[in-house]
Amino acid sequence: MAVAALPAKARRSPAATILLLVGAVYCLLPVLWVLVAASKSPNELFSTFTFLPSTHLFDNIADLSGYRDGLYWRWMANTALYAGVGAGLSTLVSAMAGFALAKFSFPGKGVVFNMVLAGVLVPGVILAIPQYLLLAKVGMTNTYWSVLLPSIISPYGIYLARIFAAAAVPNEVLEASRVDGAGDWRTFATVVLPMMRSGLVTVFLFQFVAIWNNYMLPYIMLGNDKLFPVTVGLSGLLNQGAQQPAMYTVVVTGALLSVVPLVALFLALQRFWQVDLAAGAVKA
Amino acid sequence: MTTVPATEQVIAERSVATPAAGRPRRGRRAGTPYAFLAPAIVLFAAFLGAPIVYAAYLSLRKVQVKGLGLGSGARSEVWAGVENYVRSVTDAEFLPSVGRIGAYGLIVVPVMLGLALLFALLLDAGRTRVGGFARTAIFLPYAVPAVVASLLWGFLYLPRISPLNDILEGSGLGSPNLLGSSWILYAVANIAIWGGTGFNMIVLYTALKAIPQDMYEAARLDGASEVQIAWRIKIPIIAPSLVMTFVFSLIATLQVFAEPMTLRPLSNTISATWTPLMKVYRDAFIRNDIYSAAATSVIIAVATFALSFGFLKLVGSRAFRQED
Numbered sequence: 001m002a003v004a005a006l007p008a009k010a011r012r013s014p015a016a017t018i019l020l021l022v023g024a025v026y027c028l029l030p031v032l033w034v035l036v037a038a039s040k041s042p043n044e045l046f047s048t049f050t051f052l053p054s055t056h057l058f059d060n061i062a063d064l065s066g067y068r069d070g071l072y073w074r075w076m077a078n079t080a081l082y083a084g085v086g087a088g089l090s091t092l093v094s095a096m097a098g099f100a101l102a103k104f105s106f107p108g109k110g111v112v113f114n115m116v117l118a119g120v121l122v123p124g125v126i127l128a129i130p131q132y133l134l135l136a137k138v139g140m141t142n143t144y145w146s147v148l149l150p151s152i153i154s155p156y157g158i159y160l161a162r163i164f165a166a167a168a169v170p171n172e173v174l175e176a177s178r179v180d181g182a183g184d185w186r187t188f189a190t191v192v193l194p195m196m197r198s199g200l201v202t203v204f205l206f207q208f209v210a211i212w213n214n215y216m217l218p219y220i221m222l223g224n225d226k227l228f229p230v231t232v233g234l235s236g237l238l239n240q241g242a243q244q245p246a247m248y249t250v251v252v253t254g255a256l257l258s259v260v261p262l263v264a265l266f267l268a269l270q271r272f273w274q275v276d277l278a279a280g281a282v283k284a
Numbered sequence: 285m286t287t288v289p290a291t292e293q294v295i296a297e298r299s300v301a302t303p304a305a306g307r308p309r310r311g312r313r314a315g316t317p318y319a320f321l322a323p324a325i326v327l328f329a330a331f332l333g334a335p336i337v338y339a340a341y342l343s344l345r346k347v348q349v350k351g352l353g354l355g356s357g358a359r360s361e362v363w364a365g366v367e368n369y370v371r372s373v374t375d376a377e378f379l380p381s382v383g384r385i386g387a388y389g390l391i392v393v394p395v396m397l398g399l400a401l402l403f404a405l406l407l408d409a410g411r412t413r414v415g416g417f418a419r420t421a422i423f424l425p426y427a428v429p430a431v432v433a434s435l436l437w438g439f440l441y442l443p444r445i446s447p448l449n450d451i452l453e454g455s456g457l458g459s460p461n462l463l464g465s466s467w468i469l470y471a472v473a474n475i476a477i478w479g480g481t482g483f484n485m486i487v488l489y490t491a492l493k494a495i496p497q498d499m500y501e502a503a504r505l506d507g508a509s510e511v512q513i514a515w516r517i518k519i520p521i522i523a524p525s526l527v528m529t530f531v532f533s534l535i536a537t538l539q540v541f542a543e544p545m546t547l548r549p550l551s552n553t554i555s556a557t558w559t560p561l562m563k564v565y566r567d568a569f570i571r572n573d574i575y576s577a578a579a580t581s582v583i584i585a586v587a588t589f590a591l592s593f594g595f596l597k598l599v600g601s602r603a604f605r606q607e608d
Binding site: 011012013016017019020021023024025026027028029030031033034037045046049050051093094096097099100101104106109112115118119121122123126127129130131133134149150152153155158184188209212213215216219220231232234235238239241242248251252255258259262263265266267270273 | 314316317318319320321323324325327328330331332334335336338339342399402403406407409411412413414415417418420421422423424425426427428429430431432433435436437438439440444445446447450478481482486510531535538539541542545546549550561564565568569574577578581584585588589592593
C-alpha cells in the first residue's frame with residue numbers, strides 16, 4: 001500500500017493493528033455467516049454450530065430458483081434495472097445541472113443552488129407517501145416508472161457534480177471549444193463529460209447504491225411482486241418464513257446471492273470511493 | 285453567496301457580446317444554462333417540490349362525513365386547520381416512537397462516527413501492515429442493503445442461532461433474548477452502526493489523506509506524539525468533513541425504517557409504530573388516514589431540517605456554501 005511514503009521513523013503499532021483487525025472481524029462476521037448458512041439444510045440451520053459449513057448450497061440455490069418459477073431472479077433483474085438505469089440517468093441529469101451551476105452565471109442561479117442544498121437536507125423517505133399519492137392520481141403507481149422516476153433526481157448528486165465541474169473543467173478549455181465553433185451541447189458531450197469522468201463515476205456509484213438499497217419507495221409504490229426489487233422481495237420472503245421455517249434457508253441463500261454483485265462492484269471500483277463529502281468546505 | 289466569480293462573468297459577457305464566428309446559433313446563449321438545468325428542475329419540481337407542497341396541503345385537510353356516510357357526496361374533503369397536527373402529536377404512540385428514535389440516535393451517531401474517526405486515523409497513521417485489508421473489510425458492509433443487513437443480523441440474534449447466546453450460556457450469564465424488549469434498541473442500533481461505519485470512515489480517511497504531510501513535520505520535530513498530532517492537527521483540519529458526516533448520519537437516523545421493518549417477523553417487540561416513519565406508514569396505508577400521516581411527515585421533515593440546519597449554524601460551518 002502507501003507504506004513507502006511514510007517517514008522512516010514511523011514504527012509499527014501493535015495496538016493499531018489489533019484495533020483495525022477487531023473492526024474488520026466485526027464487519028466480516030455477518031458476511032462470513034451468510035456464506036456458511038447458505039450451505040446448510042433447513043434442519044442444520046437451527047441445529048449445527050453457527051459457523052459450521054455444510055454441503056447444501058446448490059440445493060438451496062435450486063430451491064430459491066424454483067420459488068414461483070424463478071421470481072427471485074426477476075427481482076434481481078428488476079433491481080439491476082432500477083439501480084442501473086436510475087443511476088445512469090441520475091448521473092447525466094446531475095452532470096448537466098452541475099455544469100450549468102459551476103460554469104455559467106445567470107439570473108436565478110443563487111435560488112437554484114439554495115434549492116439544491118435544501119434538497120440535500122430533506123430526508124428522502126419522508127417524500128415517499130406524498131409521491132405515492134401524487135403518482136396514484138396519474139395512475140402510475142405499481143409500474144416500473146413509479147420507482148425509476150423518483151430515483152433520478154438527486155440533489156446531492158447535483159451538488160457533487162457542481163464541485164467536480166468547477167474543479168475539473170478549466171474555463172480556457174470551454175472557451176477554446178467555443179472558438180472552434182462547437183455548440184454548447186457538443187462541448188458538453190465531447191469536452192466536459194470526459195473531463196468530469198472520475199467524479200461522475202463517484203456520483204453514479206452513490207446513486208446506484210442508494211437505489212439498490214432503497215426499501216421504502218418500492219415497498220410503498222409496488223403491489224405486483226413481479227416488479228419488486230430484491231430488497232422488498234427478500235423482506236416479503238422473510239415474512240413467509242415466520243409461517244414456514246423451511247423458507248428461512250431460501251431467504252438466507254437469497255440474501256447471499258443478492259449482495260454478490262454489489263460487493264464485486266465495490267471491490268472493483270474501490271478507488272472511486274475517495275469522495276470528500278465536504279469538498280467545497282475544505283477548499284474554502 | 286450572490287457574488288459571481290470573475291471568471292464566470294467573463295465567460296458570460298464574452299459569449300453574449302461575441303457570438304462565435306460564422307456559425308448560426310440555434311437559440312440564444314442566455315438560455316443555455318437553463319436548458320442544462322431543465323431536466324433537474326422538472327424532476328425536482330415533480331418529485332421533491334410537489335410532494336412536499338402536497339404533504340403540507342394534506343396535513344391541513346380532513347374528510348367530513350355527512351349523514352351515514354353512504355352514497356356519493358356524503359364524504360367530502362374540508363379544511364382542518366391544525367387538527368391533524370394536534371391529533372398526531374397527542375397520539376399515544378407518537379411520543380414513545382420519538383423517544384425511541386432519540387435514544388437510537390444517541391447510540392448510533394456517536395458510536396458510528398467515533399469508530400469511523402478512530403479507524404480513519406489508524407489507517408492514516410500507517411503504522412500497520414493490515415491497513416489495506418482492514419479498510420476494505422470495514423467498508424464492505426456499505427455494499428450490503430439495510431434490508432439484507434437486518435436479515436443477516438436478525439438471524440444472528442435468534443437465540444437458536446446466535447453464537448453470542450452460546451458464549452453467554454457457557455459462561456453462566458444466562459441467555460438474553462437479543463430480540464426481546466430490553467435489547468431490541470441496541471440490536472437495531474448495531475445494524476445501523478455495522479452498515480454505516482465503513483462509509484464514514486472512507487469519507488474521513490479521504491479528508492485526512494488530503495492534508496499535506498509537511499504539516500506534521502514541525503510537530504514531529506517538536507516531539508509531538510501521533511495521538512497529539514491526531515488531536516491537535518488532524519481532527520481540527522477535517523472538522524468540516526466531521527460536520528458533514530454528522531449531518532448525514534442525523535438525517536439517516538431520523539428516517540430509520542428498513543431495519544425495524546425487516547426485523548419485525550423475527551421479533552414480536554417491534555410494534556407497527558416503533559419509529560415515527562413506521563407510524564406514518566401505518567397511518568397512511570393500514571388506517572387509510574393520509575391526513576394524519578401527512579401531518580406526521582411534515583413534523584418529521586421540519587424536525588430533521590431544523591436539527592441539521594441548526595447544527596450547521598451552531599458550528600458555524602462553511603460546509604455547503606458555494607466555495608468560489
